[in-house]
Amino acid sequence: MSQDKCTIQVNGVEVEARPGQMLIEVTDAEGAYVPRFCYHPKLSVAANCRMCLVEVENAPKPMPACATPVAPGMKVHTKSRKAIDAQRAVMEFLLINHPLDCPICDQGGECELQDLAMGFGRGVGRFSEAKRVVRDTSIGPLVSTDMTRCIHCTRCVRFTQEVGGLQELGTMGRGDRVVISTYIEQGVNHELSGNIIDLCPVGALNSKPFRFSARAWEMEQRPLIAGHDCLGSHIFAHLMGGKVKRVVPAACEEINETWASDRDRFSYEGLDAPDRLAEPLLRENGHWRAASWDEALDAAAAGLRRAGGDLAALLSPSATVEEGYLLQRLLAQMGSASIDHRLRRRDFRSQDTEIEVPWLGMPVADVERLDQVLVVGANLRKEVPLLAHRLRKAAVRGAGVAFLNPARYPMHFPVADALQGTPADFWLHLATLVRAAAQGGETPPGMAELLGKAPAPEERHRQAVARLREGGRSAILLGNIALRHPRFADIDVLAAALARLTGSTLGYITEGANAAGLALAGALPHREAGGRARARAGANAAEIIARPPAGLILFGIEPGLDCPGGAGWQRAPAGGRFVVAFSAFRGESLPALADVILPIGTFFETDGTFVNGAGQWQSFSAAARLPGEARPGWKVLRVLAERLGVPQPGQATAAAIAAEVRKLAGEVMPDALARQRPASAIAAAGEVSLQELDLPMYQVDALLRRAHALQLTADGLAGSMPEGERLTA
Amino acid sequence: MISAIKTLSLWDLLLGLRVTLRNLFVKKVTIQYPEERTPQSPRFRGLHALRRYPNGEERCIACKLCQTVCPAAAITIESDVAEDGTRRTTRYDIDLFKCIYCGFCEEACPVDAVVLTRLYEYHMEQPGQNIMTKDKLLGIGDKYEGMIAADRSADAPYR
Numbered sequence: 001m002s003q004d005k006c007t008i009q010v011n012g013v014e015v016e017a018r019p020g021q022m023l024i025e026v027t028d029a030e031g032a033y034v035p036r037f038c039y040h041p042k043l044s045v046a047a048n049c050r051m052c053l054v055e056v057e058n059a060p061k062p063m064p065a066c067a068t069p070v071a072p073g074m075k076v077h078t079k080s081r082k083a084i085d086a087q088r089a090v091m092e093f094l095l096i097n098h099p100l101d102c103p104i105c106d107q108g109g110e111c112e113l114q115d116l117a118m119g120f121g122r123g124v125g126r127f128s129e130a131k132r133v134v135r136d137t138s139i140g141p142l143v144s145t146d147m148t149r150c151i152h153c154t155r156c157v158r159f160t161q162e163v164g165g166l167q168e169l170g171t172m173g174r175g176d177r178v179v180i181s182t183y184i185e186q187g188v189n190h191e192l193s194g195n196i197i198d199l200c201p202v203g204a205l206n207s208k209p210f211r212f213s214a215r216a217w218e219m220e221q222r223p224l225i226a227g228h229d230c231l232g233s234h235i236f237a238h239l240m241g242g243k244v245k246r247v248v249p250a251a252c253e254e255i256n257e258t259w260a261s262d263r264d265r266f267s268y269e270g271l272d273a274p275d276r277l278a279e280p281l282l283r284e285n286g287h288w289r290a291a292s293w294d295e296a297l298d299a300a301a302a303g304l305r306r307a308g309g310d311l312a313a314l315l316s317p318s319a320t321v322e323e324g325y326l327l328q329r330l331l332a333q334m335g336s337a338s339i340d341h342r343l344r345r346r347d348f349r350s351q352d353t354e355i356e357v358p359w360l361g362m363p364v365a366d367v368e369r370l371d372q373v374l375v376v377g378a379n380l381r382k383e384v385p386l387l388a389h390r391l392r393k394a395a396v397r398g399a400g401v402a403f404l405n406p407a408r409y410p411m412h413f414p415v416a417d418a419l420q421g422t423p424a425d426f427w428l429h430l431a432t433l434v435r436a437a438a439q440g441g442e443t444p445p446g447m448a449e450l451l452g453k454a455p456a457p458e459e460r461h462r463q464a465v466a467r468l469r470e471g472g473r474s475a476i477l478l479g480n481i482a483l484r485h486p487r488f489a490d491i492d493v494l495a496a497a498l499a500r501l502t503g504s505t506l507g508y509i510t511e512g513a514n515a516a517g518l519a520l521a522g523a524l525p526h527r528e529a530g531g532r533a534r535a536r537a538g539a540n541a542a543e544i545i546a547r548p549p550a551g552l553i554l555f556g557i558e559p560g561l562d563c564p565g566g567a568g569w570q571r572a573p574a575g576g577r578f579v580v581a582f583s584a585f586r587g588e589s590l591p592a593l594a595d596v597i598l599p600i601g602t603f604f605e606t607d608g609t610f611v612n613g614a615g616q617w618q619s620f621s622a623a624a625r626l627p628g629e630a631r632p633g634w635k636v637l638r639v640l641a642e643r644l645g646v647p648q649p650g651q652a653t654a655a656a657i658a659a660e661v662r663k664l665a666g667e668v669m670p671d672a673l674a675r676q677r678p679a680s681a682i683a684a685a686g687e688v689s690l691q692e693l694d695l696p697m698y699q700v701d702a703l704l705r706r707a708h709a710l711q712l713t714a715d716g717l718a719g720s721m722p723e724g725e726r727l728t729a
Numbered sequence: 730m731i732s733a734i735k736t737l738s739l740w741d742l743l744l745g746l747r748v749t750l751r752n753l754f755v756k757k758v759t760i761q762y763p764e765e766r767t768p769q770s771p772r773f774r775g776l777h778a779l780r781r782y783p784n785g786e787e788r789c790i791a792c793k794l795c796q797t798v799c800p801a802a803a804i805t806i807e808s809d810v811a812e813d814g815t816r817r818t819t820r821y822d823i824d825l826f827k828c829i830y831c832g833f834c835e836e837a838c839p840v841d842a843v844v845l846t847r848l849y850e851y852h853m854e855q856p857g858q859n860i861m862t863k864d865k866l867l868g869i870g871d872k873y874e875g876m877i878a879a880d881r882s883a884d885a886p887y888r
Contacts, residue, residue: 103792103839104816212808212816215793 006072011079017070024052024065032078035087035116037094037201038153039066042258043162049094049153051116053086054078062086084120091120094151097132097176098202105149107203109216113151134179139169140187141712142194142262144211150204152178156196163259164190165392165412180204189714190412191385191697194265198248198258209269209709210246214238219245222623225610226264227318227513227603228704229384231255231364232612233264237604242625244268244604254365255612261385262713263697263704268604270706271624275586277599278628288591293629293639300596301643303578304334307551312338312544314563315523315555317512318701319633320608321617322657324514324523326637327555332528333646337538338549340525341518342483343563344511344695346688348540350489355672356531357519358483360613361475361507368393371472372416373401374464376430376495378479378509379409382697382715384613387509388412400467404429406481406690417464423690427487428454429461430494436461437469437501444497450490468502475505481693483511493677506672510613512701513603517611520665530664545569554581555633556600558702560589564692569593580640582633585702598640599630602703606632607654609661615669619658771880774832775849777823777861778870778877780842787867788842791818795834795843803827804834821863825853846873847880 005016010030017026022045027034037049047067054065057075062083065076077083095117102108134147154171157180161167168188171178182188188196196205219238224247226233233256238246247268249260280296281288291299304311311334313327319341328339342348360367367373367390380388380403392413395401400416403409406423419429431454438444439462443451457465468474476499482491499506510516522529525538544552545565559569569589581594584602591597600606605626609619622632634654641648698704698716710716735741760767780788791808803824811817834843846869853859870877 103794104790108792212791212810214808215797217797218793 006070008070008072008074008076010076019070019072021070022066023054023056023063023068023070023074023076026070027054027065027076027078034065034078035120036066037112037116037151038155040155040158040199043155043158043199046154046158049151050090051087051094053083053090055080055083055086088120088122091117092122092126095121095125096127097148098151099131099148101149102203104212105146105203106144106206106211107149107200107216111203112201132176137181137185138187139182140189140193140208140714141709142208142266143188143197144206144208145204146206147179147181147204149202150180151202152180153201154180155199155201156180156205159196159199160188160190160193163195163389164192166190168193169196187714191262191381191715192259192389194262195249195259207246207266209266214240214245223250223620224604224623225513225612225618225620226260226267227610228263228267228700229261229386229513230360230510230515230613231384231386232513232610232616232618233260233386234618235260235264237268237623239624244271244624254363255614255616256386259386259389262710263385266710267704267707269708269710270585270703271602271604273585273706275706276627277584277586277597278630280599280629281586281591281597283595288597293631296596296598297636297640297643300580300598300640303595304551304553304580304644307549307578309335310550311336311553312539312549312551313340313553313555314343314541314544314557314559315339315341315518315553316557316562316701317341317343317510317515317518318603319514319518319523319556320603320606320654321514321517321521321611321661322608322634322654323555323606323637324518324521325529325657325661326634326641327553328522328524328529330637330641330644330646331538331553333641334644336549337525337534337536338540338544339523339538340541340544341512341515341523342541343545343557344480344484345488345541346484346486346564347488348542350492350677351524351526351540352533352537353675353677354489354492355508355675356527356670357516357611357615358508358510359516359615359669359672360477360509361505361672362614363616364390364612364614367391367475368397369473370394370475371399372467372474372504373399374404374433374468374474374476374498374504375401376404376476376478376491377426377482377485377693378403378405378477379407379481379694380479380509381409381411382694383480384509385697387613400471402464402467404433406693416467417460419460419464423688423693424486427482427485427491427494430491430498432457432461433465434494434497434501437465437498441501444500447493447497450494465498465502468498468504473505474502475507477507477509479509480511480695483508484693486688496673496675496677499673508613508672513612514610516613516615516669517609517617520611521661529661530666531670548577548579550577552577552579554579554583554590554594556582556584556702558583558585558587558589558705559593560587561699561705562701582636583702584630585706587702598636599628600633600636601626601630605630606634608632608634609654609658617658617662619655769847771847771883773847773849773880774830774835774845775847776825776845776851776869777828777834777866778844778846778873779821779863779866780844780870780874780877781867787817788840789818789821790840790842791816792839794837794839798833798837800831800833801827801829803829818863821866823861823866825859825861841881844870844877844881846877848873 034052036052038046047064052065053062055077056063157169160169221236226235234250234252236250237244251258279290282291395413402417404419406426436457525540579594581590581597582600604624698710796804796806805822807820809819
């Protein structure tokens with residue numbers, strides 16, 4: 001397409017435009033609104049609603065603005081008699097079959113058809129025949145359907161095809177008998193399927209968990225950062241009476257574009273879980289009783305003081321920067337450095353030499369500009385659905401995206417190559433790739449032992465290396481499976497070597513919402529806030545889990561489900577271990593283990609900051625109201641520190657704490673290749689099953705585990721195990 | 730001189746008493762409530778009611794238009810999916826202390842569910858009785874459906 005500018009007239013005003021650009025883009029930029037239903041800037045042009053008809057001089061008929069390319073000298077009228085007449089006529093046809101059930105429609109009040117019918121509809125319908133009725137089929141637990149309301153704009157069809165990559169919806173029939181449906185009797189199972197709710201301009205597709213619970217105009221909209229994956233998607237929480245009624249995406253082109261994953265969109269349902277904690281709980285003579293904050297904090301402080309320096313803390317990788325910072329400072333002042341958020345990690349051999357802050361190595365939007373990508377150990381669609389979407393955009397553009405995984409995960413784009421191995425040994429392919437990359441050149445020093453184990457390179461390995469080396473901008477991304485692998489240190493060394501040999505960027509797809517932020521806040525046994533190494537390293541997550549100390553703080557986690565091996569924890573006999581749990585939910589494993597449970601808020605109810613996988617610091621304010629006596633985690637930590645008598649500097653707001661951490665951390669995100677990683681000689685224990693490495697996508701945190709509708713989806717019911725494994729599991 | 734005569738003869742008083750005298754002989758307008766009642770328009774806006782369809786199904790569909798239009802914020806509605814999959818209220822409260830009896834709720838209702846009846850004789854004895862719950866409103870609707878329906882049909886030609 002030519003980049004030359006030409007001039008056209010819109011409503012008599014001279015406007016600059018690119019020839020070939022669609023008219024609607026020009027009129028939008030000019031501020032001349034043209035009504036539309038099927039046009040969406042993120043989707044292909046369909047031009048089937050005909051609502052955007054405008055008058056173009058010398059054209060015999062009104063032209064659809066969304067599908068008419070700009071030509072030099074064009075004269076366009078969007079508000080002329082002819083254009084308005086055409087738009088009104090189209091509206092009349094659209095309303096022929098649309099039911100007049102706006103009062104019971106959840107879209108009522110935020111409906112594009114309703115709005116435009118106000119401007120372009122006739123007061124009274126002339127159509128006296130019977131209206132069309134379409135029988136509804138359930139397409140899953142997330143999206144409700146009222147297909148009688150459908151106006152066939154096909155935005156949802158184009159979304160599942162073009163953005164989702166799996167055509168789960170399609171049109172059947174012709175003329176006025178067109179229906180949108182799943183081709184075969186099955187639901188819409190895509191992890192981004194919730195977006196068709198936002199795309200639908202009418203009330204045909206709506207949120208099922210939200211169904212009938214509030215009206216659009218009653219709710220208050222608060223911006224938030226989603227707290228379930230390392231992308232930090234921008235979302236809006238819609239609240240009524242302090243309660244989250246639904247979540248919709250907020251436009252942020254550099255992170256989540258206009259989309260939200262189902263996980264971010266529907267996790268709010270867990271907020272009202274029956275085991276949500278509304279008051280502190282205290283164990284007394286083996287029984288739990290509700291306590292006041294004073295009692296609970298005194299008990300917690302007394303217990304932790306008894307433990308003295310033999311203290312450790314495990315916190316969720318989705319805790320905020322503020323919470324991580326205050327917790328590590330509390331521990332440091334009590335004389336312990338045993339704090340960790342890397343709960344599922346198994347291999348800590350290389351922690352001192354690896355990158356200070358695991359991150360993507362590039363802005364999120366740059367992922368789609370990559371030309372060659374090798375993803376190692378990631379069930380990407382389930383780990384970070386919107387990052388998978390970025391990679392899909394790259395792949396559709398022509399980039400080669402290869403995977404190296406312990407299982408074959410179905411992707412929604414053409415995969416250049418899918419290397420596969422057993423869960424324990426799939427990483428050996430990486431060693432083979434390094435061998436292939438080093439062939440003819442020098443082998444990276446100290447890696448002879450690792451490379452010696454690898455099978456000789458085959459043709460596909462050589463091709464994979466050649467793609468990374470010659471294909472323009474390339475990257476190697478290590479996913480959650482790699483991070484959780486018992487040989488992660490080796491995988492990291494090999495990936496870094498391969499990245500160096502092929503000139504690729506090395507990035508990490510981390511667990512939780514805030515792994516980068518917690519690393520910067522010093523919630524690590526070997527690094528303090530800002531990423532500097534500690535003088536004396538404390539115990540890491542695996543060591544804490546294997547040998548719990550006398551005093552243990554659990555922050556935002558359920559040990560039975562979030563810590564591998566934590567399920568086997570038993571409560572020590574009286575006078576032994578003392579466990580303080582900060583949790584939003586009671587759960588099953590906490591009451592069995594803890595001595596005090598302090599109710600805190602989730603990211604919906606807490607001021608906080610997340611640092612996403614691209615190193616962006618994103619602060620947010622509490623949106624929803626906390627239940628009962630529950631308090632934001634960072635406030636509880638401050639008060640607990642005061643009760644313990646450890647000095648508290650003056651910051652009294654989350655923003656001030658975040659600013660302090662940010663000052664310590666600086667602005668720069670480290671380059672993963674800047675560090676020399678010596679290959680480790682100690683071999684870790686080998687065997688590991690796929691289930692231990694790959695966590696079902698709706699099981700990653702306590703809030704999600706309680707999100708009812710998500711648990712009913714195919715992913716929720718089956719986990720995210722690939723087909724073959726599911727049968728044997 | 731003339732003003733002195735008028736003052737001495739209490740002329741202004743006589744003028745006033747003339748009105749009194751005239752009214753002694755016209756028909757009396759005082760109503761002996763409660764033995765007597767004033768006539769009511771079918772549009773009279775008194776106590777609220779929620780109506781049902783003849784088959785017993787409640788009319789209200791929880792569209793919340795009445796709650797939205799209410800200038801006194803007297804109506805509180807919570808809605809959910811009913812057992813049969815329809816949109817229904819789980820709570821429908823009208824605070825009679827807040828209500829200004831403007832009748833906007835009735836105007837807004839797309840299904841003629843909430844209506845203002847001709848009832849105006851009611852009282853409260855306990856705090857909280859000013860809240861008309863859904864059960865109470867439906868009860869009034871059930872009890873006075875005949876009157877409500879007759880009033881609507883009497884007014885229908887003018888709507």
